[in-house]
Amino acid sequence: MTDNFRSGNSRILAKTLDQLGQPLAILDRRGVIVFVNSPLCQVFHADAAQLVGQTCSWQIADDDAPFAALRTALAPPAGALHGKLTARQLTTPIAFGSTHSGQLFLPLLDDEGTPHATAVVLGQWAQLSAQVAAAEPLSLQRRQMQADALTRIRSRWPN
Numbered sequence: 001m002t003d004n005f006r007s008g009n010s011r012i013l014a015k016t017l018d019q020l021g022q023p024l025a026i027l028d029r030r031g032v033i034v035f036v037n038s039p040l041c042q043v044f045h046a047d048a049a050q051l052v053g054q055t056c057s058w059q060i061a062d063d064d065a066p067f068a069a070l071r072t073a074l075a076p077p078a079g080a081l082h083g084k085l086t087a088r089q090l091t092t093p094i095a096f097g098s099t100h101s102g103q104l105f106l107p108l109l110d111d112e113g114t115p116h117a118t119a120v121v122l123g124q125w126a127q128l129s130a131q132v133a134a135a136e137p138l139s140l141q142r143r144q145m146q147a148d149a150l151t152r153i154r155s156r157w158p159n
Contacts, residue, residue: 023100023122025074026108029115031056033074040122043098044070073103076118080105083115087132089125101125104132 014035017024023040025033036051044051044067054067056074065071079086086105102125107115121128 025051025120027056027074027076027118027120029117031075034117043100043122074120076105076107076120080107080118081115083107083109083113085132087125087128089129098122099124102128104128 014037017035018038020037021039023043024035024037025040026035028034033052033054033056036048041048041051046067051067051070054071056071056076058072058075073090077086077088084107088103088105090101090103100122102123104121104123106119106121108117108119110116
């Protein structure tokens with residue numbers, strides 16, 4: 001793939017994610033923000049350049065640090081870090097005036113199922129939790145298919 005083609009696709013992807021209407025951030029496997037869309041920037045009254053490169057963690061040392069609440073709120077829970085679609089209900093707004101009551105953590109997996117990044121979407125808890133509930137049967141189905149495949153492979157091994 002050429003660099004021109006890749007950069008063109010990147011712009012199209014960024015534009016598409018900006019048009020979602022829901023605040024969204026993408027974190028790499030180390031918890032570093034690699035992308036934020038316009039709605040997220042609007043919620044936090046920030047430019048993307050101020051947020052990209054920030055590390056998200058449950059253990060933000062200084063509450064007065066810029067965007068400390070955001071960086072703590074975007075830190076993925078353990079389930080998401082292990083490849084599980086996860087939703088979390090917010091008990092307090094993560095930004096003054098925000099009406100978002102939930103977060104959806106979508107692990108971005110490679111072919112082997114290893115999480116390489118996490119997309120974090122802010123939204124209304126009822127809608128986000130319903131999306132997770134709808135995805136659970138698919139996850140169980142996938143796990144059963146994987147278990148069946150392992151059983152077939154093991155049955156071919158000589159004793």
